[in-house]
Amino acid sequence: MQKISALLITYNEEKNIKRFLDDADYADEIILVDSYSTDRTIEIAKTYPKVKLFQREFTNFSDQKNFAIQQASYEWITFFDADEHIPASLKEEILNTIKSNTSADAYYVYRKFYFKNKVLNYSGMQNDKAIRVFKKSKNRYKNNRLVHELIQCDGVVSKLRNKLDHYTYSSSEEYRNKLTSYSKLRAQELRMKNLKPNFFHFQVKPAYRFFNHYILRLGFLDGKEGYVISKLHADSVKNRYVFLNKIYEAEASQLINKNA
Structure with a gap:
């Protein structure tokens, strides 16, 4: 063996x-x-x-x-x-x-x-x-x-x-915190790819993620928990672009301070 x-x-x-x-x-x-x-x-x-x-x-x-x-x-x-x-x-x-x-x-x-x-x-x-x-x-x-x-x-x-x-998690808040940590890391990945977030990323992608989990992947059959999971994943998608935007803002601020 x-x-x-x-x-x-x-x-x-x-x-x-x-x-x-x-x-x-x-x-x-x-x-x-x-x-x-x-x-x-x-x-x-x-x-x-x-x-x-x-x-x-x-x-x-x-x-x-x-x-x-x-x-x-x-x-x-x-x-x-x-x-x-x-x-x-x-x-x-x-x-x-x-x-x-x-x-x-x-x-x-x-x-x-x-x-x-x-x-x-x-x-x-x-x-x-x-x-x-x-x-x-x-x-x-x-x-x-x-x-x-x-x-x-x-x-x-x-x-x-x-x-x-x-x-996974015993509460929605615990799961949300984990997804938030994932969103921050995902934002760093996207920054390395020089992606600039826009309306599509902030609105369309989160909406589609909810639709995908809850409708296309039959989350509604899991009852209340299916809705919660679908919503949390949609929020996580939006958060990654919020964090990405903050990275760009921080970089712009550093550049201004450097040139001041």
């Missing part, structure tokens, strides 16, 4: 860390890269003998995850998030897949999306998936993505049959 490195990046994951570490009992080592948590994340992690702890300032998700990959000792890697739970059926499938000397170099895992402890079957979440199992030598996160990071696989990508449980 080939050995496995289970990777995780954290910041104040006290409420999730124990579940993750218990789920990762299949791994031969657990690499935890923490962004200087101020809660009990580190205290809890240190009670697990397989954990190898690194603390590092957070710049963006891709950079932090690529650093974690570099610390892995073994070729096969699993890289789940702290708010994801690995059911026994998925864990067994992962182990059997690696044991079978598969020809694939990376695997997508579909996610069952929970919001306020309710499963959302629609709202754009029905086909949600991410690469969570892969070979170290064939995969890296794309450096041009600061948020919603994507694996770039130099090989064959397949998918696993069993789903993981994705426990």
Whole structure:
């Protein structure tokens, strides 16, 4: 059986860390890269003998995850998030897949999306998936993505049959705060592309995002939660351009002060 490195990046994951570490009992080592948590994340992690702890300032998700990959000792890697739970059926499938000397170099895992402890079957979440199992030598996160990071696989990508449980947030405010942090990082990405926001970005794109989640992706079938999720994602799209505009304003102000 080939050995496995289970990777995780954290910041104040006290409420999730124990579940993750218990789920990762299949791994031969657990690499935890923490962004200087101020809660009990580190205290809890240190009670697990397989954990190898690194603390590092957070710049963006891709950079932090690529650093974690570099610390892995073994070729096969699993890289789940702290708010994801690995059911026994998925864990067994992962182990059997690696044991079978598969020809694939990376695997997508579909996610069952929970919001306020309710499963959302629609709202754009029905086909949600991410690469969570892969070979170290064939995969890296794309450096041009600061948020919603994507694996770039130099090989064959397949998918696993069993789903993981994705426990997102227990309140709308908690989810809004997370989306806001994503919007700020996305704004930085857009600035690097020199995008100038206009009416289309501020009004049309957010409206379409709501329509896409709530109507096209059947969010209305998820009831109140479907509406809330659709609205939060629409607000997140608008916020990215608000933050982008603030970046340009700050740059213009610095230029004026420099020339004064």
